[in-house]
Amino acid sequence: DVKVTQSSRYLVKRTGEKVFLECVQDMDHENMFWYRQDPGLGLRLIYFSYDVKMKEKGDIPEGYSVSREKKERFSLILESASTNQTSMYLCASSIAGGTGLINYGYTFGSGTRLTVV
Amino acid sequence: AQSVTQLDSQVPVFEEAPVELRCNYSSSVSVYLFWYVQYPNQGLQLLLKYLSGSTLVESINGFEAEFNKSQTSFHLRKPSVHISDTAEYFCAFMNTGFQKLVFGTGTRLLVSP
Numbered sequence: 001d002v003k004v005t006q007s008s009r010y011l012v013k014r015t016g017e018k019v020f021l022e023c024v025q026d027m028d029h030e031n032m033f034w035y036r037q038d039p040g041l042g043l044r045l046i047y048f049s050y051d052v053k054m055k056e057k058g059d060i061p062e063g064y065s066v067s068r069e070k071k072e073r074f075s076l077i078l079e080s081a082s083t084n085q086t087s088m089y090l091c092a093s094s095i096a097g098g099t100g101l102i103n104y105g106y107t108f109g110s111g112t113r114l115t116v117v
Numbered sequence: 118a119q120s121v122t123q124l125d126s127q128v129p130v131f132e133e134a135p136v137e138l139r140c141n142y143s144s145s146v147s148v149y150l151f152w153y154v155q156y157p158n159q160g161l162q163l164l165l166k167y168l169s170g171s172t173l174v175e176s177i178n179g180f181e182a183e184f185n186k187s188q189t190s191f192h193l194r195k196p197s198v199h200i201s202d203t204a205e206y207f208c209a210f211m212n213t214g215f216q217k218l219v220f221g222t223g224t225r226l227l228v229s230p
Contacts, residue, residue, distance in 0.1 A: 031216055042222035105151055108160035
């Protein structure tokens with residue numbers, strides 16, 4: 001069974017800490033995405049990557065950075081965590097374009113619920 | 118601006134009743150349309166999609182959605198819901214030629230006995 005695995009299900013961090021959220025996929029997908037999910041706001045795209053060492057900003061990149069050193073791994077970094085970054089973070093991956101992408105869509109991980117205190 | 122609107126944040130229904138979850142999109146180009154479902158404490162799963170052809174698409178668990186180009190809508194329906202359908206449902210679209218999904222704000226379906 002193909003998977004997107006997020007390393008932590010729940011995480012509690014202190015304000016000002018540097019936080020790493022890890023995501024690994026075993027489907028050899030080119031595209032990877034980080035979203036945050038908040039009640040009433042749906043899913044908002046933070047960053048995405050179409051290839052190794054490539055990244056593009058999404059709709060809400062402020063306060064975040066990403067790293068993709070290997071195809072299967074996409075890390076989200078909170079440089080200095082703040083309480084307004086308390087949220088559910090979802091990682092997703094997909095095939096790069098074409099019929100494969102539109103037929104199978106995105107595959108999501110189970111999410112990391114981050115609380116910043 | 119390109120966007121997806123889900124008009125209802127929460128829809129409570131009784132078991133075996135019919136339900137419709139509404140979705141409207143705004144885009145100046147052709148789109149692919151999707152419904153995703155998120156069960157409690159899980160990630161999102163693809164429920165069904167409209168790519169082309171027949172405007173009525175169905176899922177394996179009894180949901181269906183109809184693409185209406187003139188009304189720019191893609192409403193999700195089920196004639197008889199089960200308790201196990203309790204979840205959050207997200208409508209999304211992808212512009213043809215792009216690789217990013219744009220999501221709506223979600224509708225929480227609450228099915229009670």
